[in-house]
Amino acid sequence: MNDSKKKTLTFAIMDAPFESARSTTAFRLMDAALRRGHDVRVFAYEGAVALTFDKQAAHPNAVHGRDAAEEDHPLPKDQVRALQALAKDKGCTMEWINCGLCVDERGVGEAIEGTKRGTPGDLWKWAESSDNTLIIPTRG
Amino acid sequence: MTTYLLIGSQDPFEHSGVQKLYSLAADLAAAGNEVTLMLVENGVLAARRSTVSEALQDLSAKGVSVLADSFALRERGIEQARLQSGVQPAPIDHVIEHLEAGAVAFWN
Numbered sequence: 001m002n003d004s005k006k007k008t009l010t011f012a013i014m015d016a017p018f019e020s021a022r023s024t025t026a027f028r029l030m031d032a033a034l035r036r037g038h039d040v041r042v043f044a045y046e047g048a049v050a051l052t053f054d055k056q057a058a059h060p061n062a063v064h065g066r067d068a069a070e071e072d073h074p075l076p077k078d079q080v081r082a083l084q085a086l087a088k089d090k091g092c093t094m095e096w097i098n099c100g101l102c103v104d105e106r107g108v109g110e111a112i113e114g115t116k117r118g119t120p121g122d123l124w125k126w127a128e129s130s131d132n133t134l135i136i137p138t139r140g
Numbered sequence: 141m142t143t144y145l146l147i148g149s150q151d152p153f154e155h156s157g158v159q160k161l162y163s164l165a166a167d168l169a170a171a172g173n174e175v176t177l178m179l180v181e182n183g184v185l186a187a188r189r190s191t192v193s194e195a196l197q198d199l200s201a202k203g204v205s206v207l208a209d210s211f212a213l214r215e216r217g218i219e220q221a222r223l224q225s226g227v228q229p230a231p232i233d234h235v236i237e238h239l240e241a242g243a244v245a246f247w248n
Contacts, residue, residue, distance in 0.1 A: 005240075007239070007240050009236070009239050009240075021149075021181045021182075022149065022181070025149070025180055025181060025232070028211070028232050029232060029235055029236065032231075032232050032233045032235070032236045033236050033239075036233070036236055036240070038236070038240070131239070131240070131242065132239040132240070132242060132243070132245065133245075134235075134239060134245045134247065135247060136247050137247060139150075
């Protein structure tokens with residue numbers, strides 16, 4: 001992409017993994033942004049900090065009669081890794097910050113590579129320096 | 141004139157706030173702004189012809205561009221022939237196009 005058309009887009013997400021269609025939609029939006037050649041920044045807070053938790057594990061499904069490999073249960077950490085790989089392939093950057101307080105509350109400090117720990121102040125800085133920002137809030 | 145992108149993800153049969161989102165879209169358009177309402181997730185249930193879908197036709201008549209995420213439509217088995225007049229299926233890329241262009245984006 002021509003550098004003049006390349007944008008930096010920030011997404012703020014807060015839904016925990018395995019719970020909401022919003023996580024899937026957020027990943028689809030990041031995927032679309034990267035495929036269009038943009039740099040992507042993700043600020044994860046509240047439950048969304050567990051999306052990159054490295055200890056997520058695939059499991060068998062006795063109801064389906066499948067072992068873990070056959071079940072091939074999708075894990076959000078792998079989906080984030082796929083987005084990171086897509087960014088590299090497209091010559092884009094994908095930065096990911098997890099809110100540190102939210103991480104500590106949930107005990108999910110062991111995050112995959114390519115992610116950082118930060119504060120809500122980072123979201124403010126990103127929003128200030130990005131071309132646009134989309135906040136995807138959760139609901140009870 | 142400002143360009144607004146309103147993203148509607150809520151099921152109109154479950155959340156009364158959906159009507160407020162539609163009202164916001166209508167008011168922004170009436171004020172002379174360029175407004176797109178993009179329905180995603182269960183928000184696309186409003187796009188199927190029903191008791192709630194006429195509100196989308198009204199928005200379209202008022203100048204709001206009403207789009208429904210084609211992926212979400214497929215997930216829910218809603219074919220284009222069943223869409224309310226005034227609603228167009230669209231890929232999720234439309235959201236990114238609006239963000240690229242600097243639209244004010246609001247998720248509901």
